[in-house]
Amino acid sequence: MVIGAGFTGLLAARVLAGRFDRVTVLERDELPSGAAHRSGLPQARHPHGMLARGAEIVEALFPGVRAELAAQGAPVFDFGAGFATRLPHGWAPRCPVGIEVQSFGLAHLEAVLRARVRALPGVRLRDGFVVDGLHLSADRRRVVGVMGHRRADPGHMPVRIAADLVVDASGRRSRLPGWLTAAGLPSPRRSEVPSPLVYSSRLYEVTGDQVPDWSVSFEMTLPPSVRRGGAAVTVDGTHRLVSLVAPGHELPPPRDDEALRRFAASLRSPHFAEVMERGRPMSPVHRCVVGGNRWFRYDRLRPRPGRLLVLGDAFCAFNPVYGQGLTVAALQARLLARLLTTAHDPGPLAYRFQRRAARIVLVPWLTATAADAGWSVEPAGRPARMTRAVLDVVLRRLPGEPGLYARFARVQNMVASPGVLLRPLLVRPGRRSGRAFRAGPVGPPREG
Ligand SMILES: Cc1cc2nc3c(=O)[nH]c(=O)nc-3n(C[C@H](O)[C@H](O)[C@H](O)COP(=O)(O)OP(=O)(O)OC[C@H]3O[C@@H](n4cnc5c(N)ncnc54)[C@H](O)[C@@H]3O)c2cc1C
Structure with missing residues (x-):
């Protein structure tokens, strides 16, 4: 049962x-x-967004599900090419990484x-x-x-x-x-480990010739310095589900269209504001307290x-x-x-x-609690602090290192263990061998 x-x-x-x-x-x-x-x-x-490992298992249990969703318009794409990620220190490299994923509602x-x-x-x-x-x-x-x-x-x-x-x-x-x-x-x-984040989401229909070069776009939050983010997912050929994410008191009320647009325009990724500008709203704004x-x-x-x-x-x-x-x-x-x-x-x-x-x-x-420990003023436990220290170093280096990003994408999609990140972290680019990274808190993000 x-x-x-x-x-x-x-x-x-x-x-x-x-x-x-x-x-x-x-x-x-x-x-x-x-x-x-x-x-x-x-x-x-x-x-x-379903990670590649999850999709693999679903497909093994229910053969043909990916094709069935694709027939309804859900795009299949290479994670590195079709998933635009705005990290705290810049954009993740946009290059194929050999991991196929699909986006859907x-x-x-x-x-x-x-x-x-x-x-x-x-x-x-x-x-x-x-x-x-x-x-x-x-x-x-x-x-x-x-x-x-x-x-x-x-x-x-x-x-x-x-x-x-x-x-x-x-x-x-x-x-x-x-x-x-x-x-x-x-x-x-x-x-x-609590998080104050709230999602504010709306479905849009986007038609016309200008097809964006992403199927999913994501702007990452990383407390305490990066408190706002967003996500946009292609549900089918013309529909995109857009979400603005922030602590509840920082998000405009669902009915205040103008303030929501201003909020979207304040993010580092232009993608959310673009969809809201060009798209036709197909649903009310729904809020969800993440918890x-x-x-x-x-x-x-x-x-x-x-x-x-x-x-x-x-x-x-x-x-x-x-x-x-x-x-x-x-x-x-x-x-x-x-x-x-x-x-x-x-x-x-x-x-x-x-x-x-x-x-x-x-x-x-x-991984999740190490990042979310940044919302709390209480000191995190030792495993969370160590994980966060590694995460901060990886996130800072990702925008400039496509090779590291390809490995990170495998870890993120749960098709490889986090251990695959250790070697490139210990050997800095341009050095034959190197000292271990210096761990420290992530500083305020640079623009770019
Ligand atoms: C805003 C938001 C965004 C998310 N984004 C992602 C994402 O991008 N990627 C990802 O992997 N995950 C994401 N998640 C998490 C994902 O939605 C959940 O992990 C997943 O849906 C959990 O599925 P579940 O079947 O365990 O629980 P649920 O989907 O909650 O299903 C539980 C079911 O049990 C039924 N039920 C409850 N109580 C009873 C009862 N007493 N008797 C009979 N039936 C009952 C409910 O009606 C419901 O149908 C997100 C979650 C939220 C809230």
């Missing part, structure tokens, strides 16, 4: 269908047949995946059903199902559904910690009931400006597929899964 039919829940259902005769996905929302928006997926109003991706999951034998998507709690064995050592109610039922009559294995994929607002407490069990410790990084340590929770797995944002949600959430969820789905091929009993599987899922989360967590 899977709680939540978002991106993670759909991938989990696909993987579980390979091993179990029956898989039920319970979703609170009424699910649309196409790419329409729904209230349980507010983030789909905002630009999403999240609602489109989910619609395609949902149709594929619906067609799987033995899988049932049960929408309009709200899960309210866990159903545990008498000794409370394992989960044997869930409790919930139909949204359409005015009396909210409780319904109990039995299951051999329960996967929580109910996202950032998962209520699982409360369900565990209500059942008299401990709930997980929470690691949190920072939050990791529920289910991997360390003792005792915890068996036959319960937690995936995706319900396990660990990142500040989305780093674009890691979908790929980390895809990596977890792949891990689950691997463990299912050898596991005979779903009980111990849950413990092994959560421990190994924590290893998947670790590097993305360190």
Whole structure:
């Protein structure tokens, strides 16, 4: 049983269908047949970029998805050539790096995946059903199902559904910690690194002859010195989703068109202002409070009931400006597929899964929280300070070093480990050998 039919829940259902005769996905929302928006997926109003590693896993689980999205107009392009990145110290080099990526709207991706999951034998998507709690064995050592109610039922009559294995994929607002407490069990410790960032996004239709030379454009924030940024994603041939990003009190109100344009013009990348100038608005301005990084340590929770797995944002949600959430969820789905091929009993599987899922989360967590530690006046922990020191050096050097950028792009897309950056960092260009970089805080960005 899977709680939540978002991106993670759909991938989990696909993987579980390979091993179990029956898989039920319970979703609170009424699910649309196409790419329409729904209230349980507010983030789909905002630009999403899927890293190459995540796309690779999705394609392996659902062969032909890339082509299906491409047929709807979602461009496929080389990351180095089509992804324009304004870094704190200048533009990232624009040259092919041999990594193919695709841009699309999240609602489109989910619609395609949902149709594929619906067609799987033995899988049932049960929408309009709200899960309210866990159903545990008498000794409370394992989960044997869930409790919930139909949204359409005015009396909210409780319904109990039995299951051999329960996967929580109910996202950032998962209520699982409360369900565990209500059942008299401990709930997980929470690691949190907040971010004050807010997204303000709008869909535009851009027609005409002047086709921009980017499919995705991104201006990076790097606190404390770079507090404002933006993202623009090509959803299809003519539609671009543009987002302005800053701490909430620095963003103009959604209805103040003029102030939003001025804000866009104040950014270092001209791309966002250009789309807003030339494009026809196709949606209202949607705001989203990002909420920072939050990791529920289910991997360390003792005792915890068996036959319960937690995936995706319900396990660990990142500040989305780093674009890691979908790929980390895809990596977890792949891990689950691997463990299912050898596991005979779903009980111990849950413990092994959560421990190994924590290893998947670790590097993305360190990267995101090291950068976001800049929002806080409190000193960061040692691992975050070290990661930030390396990040600052890499970011300063990237604009002038295409070779380093090609490696960085592989790390950023999670197709290579951060270790591939160490050698070029230790050997400065023009030197045969060199001393390690000097770590220090990033200064105010230079223009250029
Ligand atoms: C503004 C923004 C921009 C982002 N940009 C990127 C990006 O560029 N790249 C990237 O990789 N990631 C990005 N992310 C993160 C990405 O959206 C998430 O990591 C991903 O969507 C998480 O998917 P999920 O399935 O785990 O959770 P969700 O998408 O939240 O899905 C959870 C589902 O569970 C359902 N549900 C919840 N509670 C219950 C219940 N009690 N009973 C039944 N159903 C329930 C919900 O209705 C929902 O359908 C962004 C996020 C935000 C907010």
